[in-house]
Amino acid sequence: QKEVEQNSGPLSVPEGAIASLNCTYSDRVSQSFFWYRQYSGKSPELIMSIYSNGDKEDGRFTAQLNKASQYVSLLIRDSQPSDSATYLCAVDGGSQGNLIFGKGTKLSVKP
Amino acid sequence: KAGVTQTPRYLIKTRGQQVTLSCSPISGHRSVSWYQQTPGQGLQFLFEYFSETQRNKGNFPGRFSGRQFSNSRSEMNVSTLELGDSALYLCASSLDAGLDSPLHFGNGTRLTVT
Numbered sequence: 001q002k003e004v005e006q007n008s009g010p011l012s013v014p015e016g017a018i019a020s021l022n023c024t025y026s027d028r029v030s031q032s033f034f035w036y037r038q039y040s041g042k043s044p045e046l047i048m049s050i051y052s053n054g055d056k057e058d059g060r061f062t063a064q065l066n067k068a069s070q071y072v073s074l075l076i077r078d079s080q081p082s083d084s085a086t087y088l089c090a091v092d093g094g095s096q097g098n099l100i101f102g103k104g105t106k107l108s109v110k111p
Numbered sequence: 112k113a114g115v116t117q118t119p120r121y122l123i124k125t126r127g128q129q130v131t132l133s134c135s136p137i138s139g140h141r142s143v144s145w146y147q148q149t150p151g152q153g154l155q156f157l158f159e160y161f162s163e164t165q166r167n168k169g170n171f172p173g174r175f176s177g178r179q180f181s182n183s184r185s186e187m188n189v190s191t192l193e194l195g196d197s198a199l200y201l202c203a204s205s206l207d208a209g210l211d212s213p214l215h216f217g218n219g220t221r222l223t224v225t
Binding site: 032034097103104 | 155159166169201210213214217219
């Protein structure tokens, strides 16, 4: 069974700090990796995608991928209270052709 | 541009009944995927439709079925409801099939089975 693991949190960081969210996956053949943000009572929204080893930056967000270690992370710089949400890691299911989601890490940014 | 629209937003059904959920994708999107979200299991893939054909199916019993119409709108049906089917059902559309097209989620249908 293909799995995506995330620390459920809550992860609490002060405003302005860097929040680091981590995700590991079980299927070595996975090639596509995504981070979704879900506010309480709302639907998930895509914030980052990454396909190659290394870092990908988009504004305050940086996704990091290490396929050898089967590890993907999301860094949020200058965290804001509005970043408080659950962050879902999603990995392609290989031959299954669909996304496999982790259960999410709840982030709380304290003013 | 209108987002993904799911109806109804809330449903309360009794065990043994059946239910149909509806999803209208973003205009121009041809792929529709369905997910079940529960606090214990997180987001779990149900199925994906593209051009009226089911491309992929998750590990759910046959009581869960779906279809897609020629205008890309999709419906999901659950028969013989069980208490464990209580969940948030999310529909997501994407421009094309495959993981290069990002998923855009609707607001979901909250199903409660009593």
